[in-house]
Amino acid sequence: MSATTAAVPRSAGINRRALGLSIFYFFLAAVIMLVFVSGTSPDAQTIFVLNLGTAPIVTLPEVAVPSTMTMTLMAAVCAFCGAMQLTRAVGAKWAILLTIAMIAFISAFLTWAAAEKSMNLVGVFQTTLFRAVPITFGAFSGVLCERAGVVNIAIEGMLLSGAFASAVVASVTASPWLGVIAAVIVGGLLAWVLAILAIRYVVNQIIAGTVINLFAAGMTNFLYSRVLAGNPDLNVPPRLGPISIPILSDLPIVGPILFAGNFFVYAVFVLVVVIHFALFHTRYGLRVRSVGEHPRAADTVGINVNFTRYRNVVLGGMVAGLGGAYFTIGSTGSFEQEMTAGRGFIGLAAMIFGGWTPVGAFLASLVFGFADALQSRLSILGSAVPSEFLLMVPYIVTIIVVAGLVGRVRMPEADGTPYVKE
Amino acid sequence: MSDQPRPPEGLEPPLPAAEPAAPEPTVEPEPEVSEAVPTAAGEPSRRGAGLLRRLLVPALSVFTALVFGAFIIVLSDPDLLALWTSDPLAAIGESLAAVGDAYAALFTGALGSPQAYLDAFASGDIDQIIAAFNPISESLLAATPLIFTGLSVALGFRAGLFNIGGEGQFYLGAMFAGFVGFSFLGLPWFIHLPLAVAVGFLGGALWGFIPGFLKARTGAHEVIVTIMLNYVAYRLLDWVLRESWYQRPGRSDPISSPVEPTAVLPPIIEGLRVHWGFVLALLAAAFVSWLLFRSTLGFEFRAVGLNPSAARYAGMNISRTLILTMAICGGLAGLAGATEILGVSKVVSPGISPGYGFDGIAVALLGGSSPIGVVLSAILFGVLRAGATPMQSATGIPIDLVVVIQALVIMFVAAPRLIREIYRIRVPETTGTEIMAQGWKS
Numbered sequence: 053m054s055a056t057t058a059a060v061p062r063s064a065g066i067n068r069r070a071l072g073l074s075i076f077y078f079f080l081a082a083v084i085m086l087v088f089v090s091g092t093s094p095d096a097q098t099i100f101v102l103n104l105g106t107a108p109i110v111t112l113p114e115v116a117v118p119s120t121m122t123m124t125l126m127a128a129v130c131a132f133c134g135a136m137q138l139t140r141a142v143g144a145k146w147a148i149l150l151t152i153a154m155i156a157f158i159s160a161f162l163t164w165a166a167a168e169k170s171m172n173l174v175g176v177f178q179t180t181l182f183r184a185v186p187i188t189f190g191a192f193s194g195v196l197c198e199r200a201g202v203v204n205i206a207i208e209g210m211l212l213s214g215a216f217a218s219a220v221v222a223s224v225t226a227s228p229w230l231g232v233i234a235a236v237i238v239g240g241l242l243a244w245v246l247a248i249l250a251i252r253y254v255v256n257q258i259i260a261g262t263v264i265n266l267f268a269a270g271m272t273n274f275l276y277s278r279v280l281a282g283n284p285d286l287n288v289p290p291r292l293g294p295i296s297i298p299i300l301s302d303l304p305i306v307g308p309i310l311f312a313g314n315f316f317v318y319a320v321f322v323l324v325v326v327i328h329f330a331l332f333h334t335r336y337g338l339r340v341r342s343v344g345e346h347p348r349a350a351d352t353v354g355i356n357v358n359f360t361r362y363r364n365v366v367l368g369g370m371v372a373g374l375g376g377a378y379f380t381i382g383s384t385g386s387f388e389q390e391m392t393a394g395r396g397f398i399g400l401a402a403m404i405f406g407g408w409t410p411v412g413a414f415l416a417s418l419v420f421g422f423a424d425a426l427q428s429r430l431s432i433l434g435s436a437v438p439s440e441f442l443l444m445v446p447y448i449v450t451i452i453v454v455a456g457l458v459g460r461v462r463m464p465e466a467d468g469t470p471y472v473k474e
Numbered sequence: 475m476s477d478q479p480r481p482p483e484g485l486e487p488p489l490p491a492a493e494p495a496a497p498e499p500t501v502e503p504e505p506e507v508s509e510a511v512p513t514a515a516g517e518p519s520r521r522g523a524g525l526l527r528r529l530l531v532p533a534l535s536v537f538t539a540l541v542f543g544a545f546i547i548v549l550s551d552p553d554l555l556a557l558w559t560s561d562p563l564a565a566i567g568e569s570l571a572a573v574g575d576a577y578a579a580l581f582t583g584a585l586g587s588p589q590a591y592l593d594a595f596a597s598g599d600i601d602q603i604i605a606a607f608n609p610i611s612e613s614l615l616a617a618t619p620l621i622f623t624g625l626s627v628a629l630g631f632r633a634g635l636f637n638i639g640g641e642g643q644f645y646l647g648a649m650f651a652g653f654v655g656f657s658f659l660g661l662p663w664f665i666h667l668p669l670a671v672a673v674g675f676l677g678g679a680l681w682g683f684i685p686g687f688l689k690a691r692t693g694a695h696e697v698i699v700t701i702m703l704n705y706v707a708y709r710l711l712d713w714v715l716r717e718s719w720y721q722r723p724g725r726s727d728p729i730s731s732p733v734e735p736t737a738v739l740p741p742i743i744e745g746l747r748v749h750w751g752f753v754l755a756l757l758a759a760a761f762v763s764w765l766l767f768r769s770t771l772g773f774e775f776r777a778v779g780l781n782p783s784a785a786r787y788a789g790m791n792i793s794r795t796l797i798l799t800m801a802i803c804g805g806l807a808g809l810a811g812a813t814e815i816l817g818v819s820k821v822v823s824p825g826i827s828p829g830y831g832f833d834g835i836a837v838a839l840l841g842g843s844s845p846i847g848v849v850l851s852a853i854l855f856g857v858l859r860a861g862a863t864p865m866q867s868a869t870g871i872p873i874d875l876v877v878v879i880q881a882l883v884i885m886f887v888a889a890p891r892l893i894r895e896i897y898r899i900r901v902p903e904t905t906g907t908e909i910m911a912q913g914w915k916s
Contacts, residue, residue, distance in 0.1 A: 205701070253889035258636055258697055262835055263885045270877030271546075277872035278550050394705055404698060440713035447702035451684075455694040 070137050073146060077134030080157045084127035088164035092119050098163045099170035102305055112304050119167040126160035129153070165430055176425050177309045181317060184414075184421025185382070186211065186392070188320050189375020190399020191406060191413035192327055196368035197243075198408055199331060200361045201344040202250050203468040205261035207372050208396025209268030210239045214376020216272040219387035220280070222289030228381045231289055232315075232374065239373015240366045242268065247365040251358050254470045265396075273389050280387065287386045292316070316382040319374065320414070327410040340364055344464035347471040357471045372396070401450035408463055420446040532840050532847075534893050535886035536854065543879045544573040547871055576869045583864025584613045584857040604745045609860065611746035615818065617856025618748075619644070619827075621755035622810035623834025624841060624848040625762050626682075626803045631843040632766055633799040634779035639685060639700025640807040640831025642707035643678035647808025649711055650677030652815045652822035653720065655733035663736040670737040671754070671812050678808015679801040681707060686800025690793035696800065704831070712824060720822075730822035739817035751813030756849065758806060763845040765802075775799050807831060829877075836884045855880065 096119040102112040133153040137146065162171060190207040197204035214235035222231025242264055249260040280287045292315045301311040331337035342350040343360045351357050379395075380387050398420055405419070406412025427442040548554055548569045557565040586609040594606035623640040630637035637643075651674030658666060685699035714720040715728035722731045739749040766772040777785040778795045786792050810830055815822055837855055841847025858880070862873035886893055894900065 205697075249885065249889060253891050255885075255888045256636075258638065259835070259839065259884065259888045262638070262832060263881050263888070266829075266832060266836075266877055266881035266884070270874045270881055273874035274546070274872045274878060275550060277874065278870075279552075394708075397701055397705060400698075401702060438713050438716070440709040444706050444709045447705045450702050451688070451694070451699050454698050455688045455692040 070146070073150065074134045074137040077130050077137060077149075077153045080153060081127040081130035081134065084123050084130065084157065084160045084164075088160055089120050089123045089127070092123070092164060092167045094120050096120065096167045098122065098166050098168075100162075100166075101170055101172040102174055103172075114170065117163065119163050122163045123160045126156040126163070129156035162426075171429070174305055174308055176422075176429055178312075179425035179428065180418060180422045181309060181313065182383070182421070183424040184417040185313075185316050185320055186375045186378050186395045187399045187402050187420055188414050188417040189316075189323075189371055189378065190396045191402035191417055192323055192410060193239075193243075193368040193372035193375070194400055194403035195327065195331075195406075195408055195410055195413055196371060197365045198403065198467050199344045199464055200340050200364035201347060201464060201466040201469065201471070202247065202361050202365050203257040203261065204243075204246065204365070204368055205258055205397075205400060206242065206246050206264035206268075207399050208392055208394065209261075209265040210242050210369050210372035211376040211379070211392045211396045211399075212272055212390065213242055213268045214239045214373035215379040215391060216275070216376075216387050217373070218377035219289045219380040219385075220286055222381050223286050226290060228290045228292045231381050232292075232377050235373040235377035236370045237373070239376060240370040243365045243367075243369020243372070244362075246369070247362045250365070251361055251470065254472070257468050257470075269390060272387075276387065276389050289381045289385060291381050291383075291385050314382055316374075316378040323371065324410055324414045331410065341464070343471075344466055347466050347469075351471070351473065361471075372399075375399075398446045401446050404450055404463075405446075405453050419449070528842065530899075531890050531893055532842070532851070532887060534897060535840070535883050538886055538893065538896065539879045539882035540577070542882050543875055544577075546875065546878060547573050547576055572869070576865055576871050576875075579868035580858070580861035580865040582861075583609060583868070584861030585609055601745065604743060607743075608746060609864075611743075611748040613853065613857045613860040614748045614752050615856070616859040617853045618752045618755050618817070619810035619814050619830045620833055620837050620852035620855050621752075621759060621849055622813070623807050623830050624837030624852050625758055625834075625845060626806035626810075627834040627838035628841060628843040628845070628848050629762055629766070629775070629806065630799060630803045631838060632772075632779050633775040633795065634782065635686075635689075635796070635799055635803070636697050637682070637685075637700060637800065637803045637807075638697055638831075638835065639681065639703050639804070640810075640834045641827060641829065642700065642704035642831070643681040643804040643807035644811040644814075644827045644831050645704075645707040645711050646681040646804075647674040647678035647811030648815045648822060648826050649714060649811070650674050650808070651812030652730055652733060655737035655816055655820075656731040656822075658737070659734060661736055666734065666736040667739065667816070670733075670816055671739075671809065674808050674812025674815075675805040676808070678811065679805035681808070682800040682802070682804015683797060686797040686804075689800070690796045711822075711826075715822065715824065728824055733816060733820045737816055738820060739813060747818070749813070749817035751817040754809070754813060755852075758809060759845040759849050762806070766845070771795075771798070807834065810834075833880065836880050839884055839887045 097116045098119045100115040100117070102115065130153050133149045133156075137149055162173075165171070190211055193207050193210065194204050217238035218228075218231035218235035221234035222228050225231070246257075246260055246264055249255040249263070250257045294312055294314045295318070297311040301307045303311070329337075331340065339350065339355050339360055342353075343355060343357050347357045350360075376392070379391050384391075399417070402416040402420055403413045405416035406414070423442050423445040427439040430442065431439045551572065554565060554569055554572060557568055586606055590606045594602040597603075623644065626640050626643065627637050651670045654666075654670040654673045658669070661669070681703055684703060685694070685696040688694040688699055689696050712728065715730065720730055722729050739751045739754075741747060741749050742753065764772075766776060774785065774790045774795050775798075777788070777790060778792055778799075782792055785795075811826070814826060814830075819826060833855060837848055837852045840851035840854070841849070858876045862876040865871055865875075866873050
């Protein structure tokens with residue numbers, strides 16, 4: 053008895069959230085039953101294809117599931133999560149329930165969208181990863197800058213400039229690697245300007261970022277019209293094609309997804325590990341985080357606050373520039389005006405959703421990449437869901453997260469605050 | 475509306491008991507155009523000299539940005555670059571000529587050439603005179619949405635909010651106003667047109683209300699929320715333009731039906747494209763000026779912007795102020811969308827805004843967040859935009875140069891120290907934006 057009475061006054065707010073989540077899960081279950089199940093014929097089948105590529109070692113059979121039964125099962129899972137959330141003291145484990153409910157809902161959604169058709173799941177996941185790559189680079193750029201306390205909303209501009217620089221340099225030198233290097237340098241230069249404006253001239257960092265975005269968009273458009281349009285041979289960069297890792301890439305399911313990407317895909321894998329390790333397990337990372345959390349304290353113990361910030365912002369810009377190269381020499385080849393199309397802002401969203409951590413940012417980018425991949429897949433399948441709503445997912449998820457409606461993320465304490473010595 | 479001004483005491487109501495909790499910026503009664511913050515450095519602002527000094531940074535910023543633009547013109551021309559290596563002396567002349575041609579084309583394209591005016595007046599033909607004023611009409615036309623979005627950002631700055639969502643609010647305003655414009659049939663114009671404009675305001679206000687509400691209730695930073703809402707708005711427009719109740723019947727491309735003639739904003743002078751939306755923009759500027767400096771509500775906006783804790787201590791309702799400010803900011807940007815649809819394009823289609831929301835930030839910064847300043851700087855940017863197209867057709871220099879120049883203008887205005895270091899002069903350190911929230915923190 054004493055346990056319950058102690059718990060009630062402490063968690064009045066949490067209970068309201070638990071109630072909200074519970075209602076949300078029941079709502080998902082209701083959507084599955086009322087929209088998905090009732091809109092599908094009872095004996096429909098959904099076929100999931102699990103093979104991709106020409107000659108895998110093992111050819112997996114196609115999985116055919118009865119559509120309505122699968123969806124009903126998933127609805128039951130969602131309802132179960134709702135019941136758990138309502139009746140048990142779930143506490144900190146709410147995130148697990150949320151994940152289970154979301155996976156169940158997405159499974160039901162896929163089953164419904166591909167009912168009486170077939171969907172290549174491996175293909176969807178492969179596209180997910182490809183779509184997530186530029187977003188991840190952008191998000192890492194944000195993590196590096198903001199962990200040191202400098203807000204970077206110029207990711208979009210850095211991606212765009214990186215894409216432009218890599219296309220031109222790779223075309224001129226006929227070397228994709230020089231293109232990559234050029235993109236990294238240009239991204240770093242733009243970030244250096246951002247750092248100077250934000251740190252030396254104490255310009256509001258959002259304005260500084262806006263300046264860089266406008267400048268990058270204006271400059272690449274200008275140079276595209278003035279130089280590239282008249283000299284098409286400056287815009288035919290060689291591409292970095294896929295590198296299949298022997299044996300691993302022949303594994304069923306994971307092989308084509310993880311081990312048949314190009315340089316940029318592997319660079320993302322490496323960067324997740326490197327940035328995570330550097331930020332959380334090295335002296336460098338401790339310093340960076342201390343500068344981002346409490347610059348005065350960092351200064352007191354002898355850390356050069358502004359130098360640390362300059363260094364991290366430039367590093368962040370280089371990562372974003374690298375991500376920009378993906379748009380040209382990593383995928384389509386030639387540069388087009390404003391080809392990044394807001395990916396930098398999705399990267400920003402992924403960084404926030406991922407709680408300012410590299411691993412979180414990567415996972416968030418995968419979620420957003422999944423929404424993007426699903427959107428393009430569904431518009432091919434001719435689904436009843438307007439694809440525009442799937443494209444809104446990253447933005448709406450981010451708004452929900454920053455509003456703390458599900459669980460609040462914590463940003464670096466001194467993020468966006470210039471440090472002026474006293 | 476609760477924004478009734480206090481009985482006319484002449485001065486604004488004093489802020490009771492603000493002093494104890496307000497360490498640095500003290501709120502004092504201010505005249506119409508005033509600096510946002512008394513300078514921290516303690517520079518006394520004398521009124522007469524003060525105006526000139528305040529114009530110094532914006533003027534030098536524009537000038538410096540144009541100089542940078544000149545370098546970009548020269549450096550992006552392969553022929554000129556080749557000349558620089560072979561014959562530097564000739565190259566100087568050629569470069570100056572190239573830059574001169576470009577800017578001459580830009581400004582005559584935007585303002586008209588003196589010769590054209592003289593010829594038109596000499597001919598005495600009314601049609602020719604009107605035609606001579608076409609460049610100015612185009613500039614004012616381009617300035618119209620910028621006045622609205624500039625006011626939107628400036629009002630936010632005054633209340634300590636950074637409205638970076640003008641773009642999305644523009645889209646919502648356009649979407650709503652367009653819908654009323656083409657779907658309500660048979661209304662007389664004096665009902666239809668105001669209704670369409672008002673609904674456009676509401677659309678933008680809705681898109682501004684969301685970040686305001688979330689900030690007030692949950693502390694979600696308005697910059698993040700407004701950025702995200704911009705993209706939601708793009709997708710929303712893409713979606714409605716494919717829905718049967720919005721898309722033009724019989725068309726497969728994303729386009730709406732044309733706005734009914736009764737909802738069209740007519741041109742101010744027949745034969746020129748500048749429409750009554752421009753007058754509406756000037757009225758909006760007057761309204762914002764009144765709101766900020768003559769109404770109780772505006773006083774609360776500014777008090778919250780200068781020092782939220784002092785405002786709270788004085789009994790002001792911060793949540794209400796935040797929500798109202800963002801909603802009005804959104805509504806102003808929504809009016810930009812409404813007037814563009816009802817006055818210019820007369821049809822809703824994707825890509826209706828070439829970045830008016832972001833240009834609003836430049837306009838508000840250059841205008842020092844004052845309504846008069848916003849109008850003047852919007853006209854300046856309107857001149858640049860309107861002149862860019864004639865410049866491109868006359869000299870082949872892409873119109874995107876103007877975007878670069880705009881970016882540089884924002885940079886210099888936001889970093890007055892940069893101007894001071896370039897010209898080695900004393901300039902005021904304030905830019906009118908210090909009051910807004912830094913970074914992500916609320």
